[in-house]
Amino acid sequence: MARQGRTKTDYPGVYYVMGTAVATGKPEKIFYIFYRKDGHQIEEKAGRQHQDAMTPAKAARIRAERIEGKTLSNQGRREAIQAAKEAEANRWTLSRLWDEYKSHRPDGKGLRTDDGRFHLHIAPAFGDKTTDEIITLDVTRLRSKLAKTKAPQTVKSVLALLKRIIAYGVKQGLCDCPDPKRLSIDLPKVDNEKMESLTPDELVRLLGALDEETNIDVADMMRLALFTGMRRGELFKLQWDDVDFLQGFITLRDPKGGRDQKIPMSDPARQVLENHPHTESPYVFPGRGGRQRTDVRRMVDRVKQRAGLPEDFRPLHGLRHTYASLLASSGKVDLYTLQKLMTHKNPKMTQRYAHLADEALKRAAGVAGEIMNGIGAEKAPERKVVRIGGGK
Numbered sequence: 001m002a003r004q005g006r007t008k009t010d011y012p013g014v015y016y017v018m019g020t021a022v023a024t025g026k027p028e029k030i031f032y033i034f035y036r037k038d039g040h041q042i043e044e045k046a047g048r049q050h051q052d053a054m055t056p057a058k059a060a061r062i063r064a065e066r067i068e069g070k071t072l073s074n075q076g077r078r079e080a081i082q083a084a085k086e087a088e089a090n091r092w093t094l095s096r097l098w099d100e101y102k103s104h105r106p107d108g109k110g111l112r113t114d115d116g117r118f119h120l121h122i123a124p125a126f127g128d129k130t131t132d133e134i135i136t137l138d139v140t141r142l143r144s145k146l147a148k149t150k151a152p153q154t155v156k157s158v159l160a161l162l163k164r165i166i167a168y169g170v171k172q173g174l175c176d177c178p179d180p181k182r183l184s185i186d187l188p189k190v191d192n193e194k195m196e197s198l199t200p201d202e203l204v205r206l207l208g209a210l211d212e213e214t215n216i217d218v219a220d221m222m223r224l225a226l227f228t229g230m231r232r233g234e235l236f237k238l239q240w241d242d243v244d245f246l247q248g249f250i251t252l253r254d255p256k257g258g259r260d261q262k263i264p265m266s267d268p269a270r271q272v273l274e275n276h277p278h279t280e281s282p283y284v285f286p287g288r289g290g291r292q293r294t295d296v297r298r299m300v301d302r303v304k305q306r307a308g309l310p311e312d313f314r315p316l317h318g319l320r321h322t323y324a325s326l327l328a329s330s331g332k333v334d335l336y337t338l339q340k341l342m343t344h345k346n347p348k349m350t351q352r353y354a355h356l357a358d359e360a361l362k363r364a365a366g367v368a369g370e371i372m373n374g375i376g377a378e379k380a381p382e383r384k385v386v387r388i389g390g391g392k
Helices: 056-068 074-089 094-103 109-126 136-147 152-171 200-212 216-228 232-237 267-275 297-307 315-330 335-342 347-379
Strands: 014-020 027-037 040-048 249-252 261-264
Touching: 014 056, 027 056, 040 056, 040 074, 094 109, 094 152, 109 136, 109 152, 136 152, 200 216, 200 297, 216 232, 216 267, 216 297, 216 315, 232 315, 297 315, 315 335, 335 347
Parallel strands: none
Antiparallel strands: 014 027, 027 040, 249 261
């Protein structure tokens, strides 16, 4: 389309029209180029005299590049940009997959933990990549990097989350199933069977340290962990409405194992709760301002040190293990019952205490053997000694 008031230059296919400079309002030349490409006539703006430092010679070079196909026309660039935007909109990166996956999961501690793992470890490495842009070597490098500073279970959890995100994308049709020859995610084997149980002497020292502890919330929280096996988070969330003194049960809200569950209240646990002071807060062990407690590490570590417990003993977690170990080694509680008391979702978690139950069975069998030997000794006839050879 021919423009009014255009002025030719000394260069073929280059002309200008007079316009007004945006910044100053003064007159300014606006250069245009005209050429034919693939049988089509194309007329487009090359640039402004002052704003773009455009000259007839520069406009002529732009025209030559367009004709030779070295650069795209203005329309071609606009179409390329639009195509790139559309391609990006249809590009399911790991970050987009995570956002989609996350939107369909219930909010809770598990989701918050996974979100932290994704943004700390997965997003920096793969956030802007699609599944077909990730290869096994990339995962191996991530695994090696994590292993230098993180616990084996953390490494396994991060890689497991990566597998779940990819599996979700494949299931929803958002990405193709990765070629196992290009991408394989092997989870490291982790030994989770370490049990932080206390010896009888350590237990006596701990109970003495709790009697000396001035912070009654901390002392009673640790006692309740020992007498019930409750988890740290369950103790933090425990409210007075969850304590049923009449029926003798404690309700665990949103425990690690899933839905709410009830555990029986032993006599020592009842005594702790009956003697524990009530406040205006609904929580049994409230935090600041009566809100739910979020941390108690510094105070329980103080008790641990006073009792002279091992440095690697994690007080609340270790007391839960101690509770389970005492029950299993007593020989009076089977593993199925122990699983219910510990609110283990998977019986495999309870199997770590099987060797203690086996020891209890051995002791019981030993007692039975002693009893039977005693009975046999009582009923054995007196033996007469007979001398051979006629001696007196």
